[in-house]
Amino acid sequence: MGLPPQLSAEERSAALEKAKQSRQVRSLVKNRVKTGELSLSDVFKLAQDDPIVGKMRVADLLAALSGVGKIRASAIMERLSIAPTRRIQGLGKHQISALTAEFVPGNKRGKLVVLSGPGGVGKSTIAAYVRKHQSFWVSVSSTTRKPRTNEKNGVDYFFLTDKEFDEEISRNHFLEWAHFAGARYGTPREPVEKVLSTGANVLLEIEIEGAKQVKAHAPEAILVFLEPPSWEELVSRLEKRATDSEQRRAERLALAQEELAAASFFDHRLVNDQVENVVKKLLSLASAR
Numbered sequence: 001m002g003l004p005p006q007l008s009a010e011e012r013s014a015a016l017e018k019a020k021q022s023r024q025v026r027s028l029v030k031n032r033v034k035t036g037e038l039s040l041s042d043v044f045k046l047a048q049d050d051p052i053v054g055k056m057r058v059a060d061l062l063a064a065l066s067g068v069g070k071i072r073a074s075a076i077m078e079r080l081s082i083a084p085t086r087r088i089q090g091l092g093k094h095q096i097s098a099l100t101a102e103f104v105p106g107n108k109r110g111k112l113v114v115l116s117g118p119g120g121v122g123k124s125t126i127a128a129y130v131r132k133h134q135s136f137w138v139s140v141s142s143t144t145r146k147p148r149t150n151e152k153n154g155v156d157y158f159f160l161t162d163k164e165f166d167e168e169i170s171r172n173h174f175l176e177w178a179h180f181a182g183a184r185y186g187t188p189r190e191p192v193e194k195v196l197s198t199g200a201n202v203l204l205e206i207e208i209e210g211a212k213q214v215k216a217h218a219p220e221a222i223l224v225f226l227e228p229p230s231w232e233e234l235v236s237r238l239e240k241r242a243t244d245s246e247q248r249r250a251e252r253l254a255l256a257q258e259e260l261a262a263a264s265f266f267d268h269r270l271v272n273d274q275v276e277n278v279v280k281k282l283l284s285l286a287s288a289r
Contacts, residue, residue, distance in 0.1 A: 021052075022052045022055070025050075025052045025053065026052065026053065026055075026056045026060075029043060029046070029053055029056065029061075030056075030060065030061065030064035031064075033061065033064045033065060034064045034065070034066060036066065039103075040061070040065070040099060040100055040103055041100055043056075043061060043088070044088065044091075044096055044100070047088040047089060051089070053088065054087065054088050054089030055087050055088070055089060056087060056088050057085065057086070057087055057088075058077065058082060058086045058087065058088055058091065058099075059073050059074065059077060059084060059085075059086075061088065062076060062077070062099075065103065067109075067219070067220040069217050069218050069219060069220075070217055071175060071189065071217035071218055072193060072217075072218060074172065074189075075189055075190065075193035076099075076102060076193070078190070079190075079193070079194070079197075080095060080098045080099065080102075081095075082095055082099075102197075108199040109196055109197065109199060110137075110195060110196040110197075110198065110199050110200045110201045110202055111201045111202070111222060111285075111286040112192070112196060112201075112202050112204070112214070112218060112220065112221040112222065113136065113201065113202065113203050113204070113221075113222045113224060113282055113285060113286055114203075114204045114206060114211045114214050114215075114221050114222065114223045114224065115127065115203060115204065115205045115206075115224050115226055115282070116205075116206055116207060116208050116210070116211040116223070116224070116225060116226065116266070117208075117225050117226035117227060117259070117272075118228070118234065118255070118256040118259035118260055119181070119238070119252050119255060119256055119259070120228075120234055120237040120238040120252065120256065121226050121227065121228050121234060121237075121256075121272055122226065122228075122237070122272045122275070123205045123226055124156075124205065125275060126205070126226065126272070126275060126278055126279065126282075127203065127205040129275050129276075129279055130203055130279055130282070133279070135203075135279055135282070135283055136200075136201045136202060136203035136282070136283075136286070137195045137200050137201065137202050137203070138202075138203045138205065139187055139188070139191065139192050139202060139203065139204050139205075140154065140155070140156070140157060140158060140188070141157055141158070141185050141186060141187055141188075141204075141205075141206060142157065142158040142159075142160050142165065142168065142174075142177075142185070142186045142187075142188060143157045143158070143159060143160065143183055143184065143185045143186075144159075144160055144161065144162050144165050144183045144184045144185075145159075145181075145182070145183035145185075146159070147159050158188070162184075165177075165184055165186065168186065168188075169186075172189070173188060173189055173190065174186040174187060174188065174189055175187040175188070175189040175192055175204075175213075175214060175217070175218075176206065176210040176211075176213035176214050176217070177210065177213075178206075178207055178209035178210045178213065179209075180207045180209070181251075181252070181255070185206065185207060185210065186210075187204055187206060187210065187214075192204070201286045203282070208259055208262050208265075211223055211265075211266070212265065222267055222268070222285055222286070223265070223266040223267045223268070224266060224267065224268045224269075224270055224282065224285065225262070225263045225265075225266035225268070225269045225270070226270055226272050226278070227260070227263065227269055227270065227271050227272065228271070228272060229271055229272065229273050234256060235253060238252050238253055238256065268285060270282075
């Protein structure tokens with residue numbers, strides 16, 4: 001490989017100025033996409049005559065669309081077999097058609113509802129009821145913790161080894177993942193995106209740190225914090241957990257106090273007074289425009 005060309009001070013200055021102008025043009029296009037002033041079709045047409053727009057990364061363009069974000073953009077490109085580093089000028093006509101069809105006005109996309117709250121508040125019970133009555137499609141999380149006696153792999157969780165979990169992270173297969181109570185938990189990204197693209201609503205029952213990650217990557221997600229009827233009720237539920245040691249229950253109580261303080265971050269707060277009532281309210285949130 002030969003040495004790069006040696007540029008004079010004037011040539012370097014001109015190159016830097018050109019690069020700056022190109023960034024400004026692409027930034028302006030993305031802002032116009034974000035506000036809805038430009039559609040994907042508009043940008044694809046601009047790229048035919050403007051090489052600066054043509055060199056924009058497809059991932060950056062999709063992420064600029066309202067309600068998309070980086071995670072969904074990545075999932076769409078993966079599903080349509082578009083390389084993560086592909087630029088607009090490198091798209092084939094079939095890929096352009098597929099992307100345009102993905103965002104046809106009027107195409108209904110499902111709502112992503114994230115249910116979180118302190119340990120012992122009843123999140124799993126709510127998710128099990130929703131799954132049984134098919135109110136939402138409920139995502140199955142992956143975890144490195146050991147299964148409890150009543151849990152089944154692929155139904156309650158995907159139980160992974162630490163090595164398997166690391167491999168999933170390296171392949172960008174998680175929508176979110178976080179440490180909780182000595183183990184790691186993560187939400188497989190691809191099945192969630194597939195279901196949402198069909199127009200069906202998805203419920204994620206995940207921990208608080210994971211919920212924050214989802215909101216950062218998918219601003220359109222509806223975050224719901226599940227609260228106990230009272231602190232005494234939560235203490236009673238945690239102390240009745242036969243699977244936990246006395247020390248573990250004490251740790252969970254201390255953690256629950258910290259988790260309750262995170263409620264203000266969420267879009268909605270629901271009191272778990274009755275399972276059916278909570279599910280009705282979740283359905284109402286998903287159906288609201």
